[in-house]
Each structure stands twice: as C-alpha cells, then as structure tokens.
Amino acid sequence: MTSPAQPTPLAPGAVAPDFSLTDVISGEAVSLSGALAAFGRGVVLNFWSVECPWTRYYDDYFVERAAEWRELGVALLLVDSNSSEHPDEMRDMADVLGLSGPILADPASAVADAYGAITTPHLFVVQPDGLIIYQGAVDDRSFRQPEPTVNYLDAAVEALLAGAYPQVAETPAYGCTIVRAG
Numbered sequence: 001m002t003s004p005a006q007p008t009p010l011a012p013g014a015v016a017p018d019f020s021l022t023d024v025i026s027g028e029a030v031s032l033s034g035a036l037a038a039f040g041r042g043v044v045l046n047f048w049s050v051e052c053p054w055t056r057y058y059d060d061y062f063v064e065r066a067a068e069w070r071e072l073g074v075a076l077l078l079v080d081s082n083s084s085e086h087p088d089e090m091r092d093m094a095d096v097l098g099l100s101g102p103i104l105a106d107p108a109s110a111v112a113d114a115y116g117a118i119t120t121p122h123l124f125v126v127q128p129d130g131l132i133i134y135q136g137a138v139d140d141r142s143f144r145q146p147e148p149t150v151n152y153l154d155a156a157v158e159a160l161l162a163g164a165y166p167q168v169a170e171t172p173a174y175g176c177t178i179v180r181a182g
Helices: 032-039 053-072 087-097 110-115 152-161
Strands: 020-023 029-031 042-047 074-080 103-105 122-126 132-136
Touching (some): 032 042, 042 152, 053 074, 053 087, 074 152, 122 152, 132 152
Parallel strands (some): 074 103
Antiparallel strands (some): 020 029
C-alpha cells in the first residue's frame, strides 16, 4: 500500500484559485473573489483547525490581527479543511476564542487541495489581482524553537499593503497535518 503524495503548495506568483465555502458562523457563502472585492487590499487565507495545538498558539494573534487588517482593507479567512472536524466544533471553538469569522468549512479538503495546503496553520496572502504573494508559516516557531524570532506573515501583510512582494515570499508551513477524507 502506498501513501498519497504530499501536496505541493502554490508558489508566490501563482493565481489563487477562487472558491466559495460556507461560513459556519453566519451560514452564508464566502468566496475568495467576493472577499477581495469587498475588502480591496487583499486576503490572508489561514488553513485552521479546531484540534491542532499549533493553531491554538496563533489564535490570539489572529483575533488581534483580524481587526487591524479589516480596518486596513485586508480580509482574514479561516479555512478548516480537516475532514474529521464538524461545523458545530468550529462554531464552539470560535465562541471560546472570540473569533468572529468567517470560518469556512472545507470538509472534502477541496480548497486545501487546490492550494496545496499541508498543515494547520498554513498561510497564503493574496493581493487584489488574485496573485499569491506569500505562502507558508506565520513565523519561524517550531518544535525545537518555541519562541519565534521572525514573523513572516506580518512582513507579508506589510508588503501587501505597500503593493509589493515580501522579502521572504515562501517558507515551510509548520503545524498539524490536514486530515483529508479517504
């Protein structure tokens, strides 16, 4: 029996695939193109999980940044692509953490597959024309380095707002493997 090949993340410069998923909080459909049009400056896609401790490390960061980014015209979309996690669990975790959403359910992992997302968290920063300018980790934290020294995502969003590519446009994502169906 062979194991499935690990997905290859879309690289900076690639066109971000459009998608439409249901927000488990509002029950409304949310699309990448709609978020880009509504916010105007770009989108941060965060492949997120209810169960992953690596996702928990960053929840406070994302609650804080979501409000800041929203005021600057940047949307934060949390995408839960784990086939093992139910929308009720996602809503409950959002309540506990104070996340206002959207939290988008991707139970068949179709969006994760389209982007080549591997872990939670796994970030993609998309500029208004739909091109990816960053993919990878939030920062350089890892099992062996519990305290980060560089925040790649903050630098990517700063570059996005300046209409540029970040100096570091791609890093290995680090976290829990996305649980795909089948």
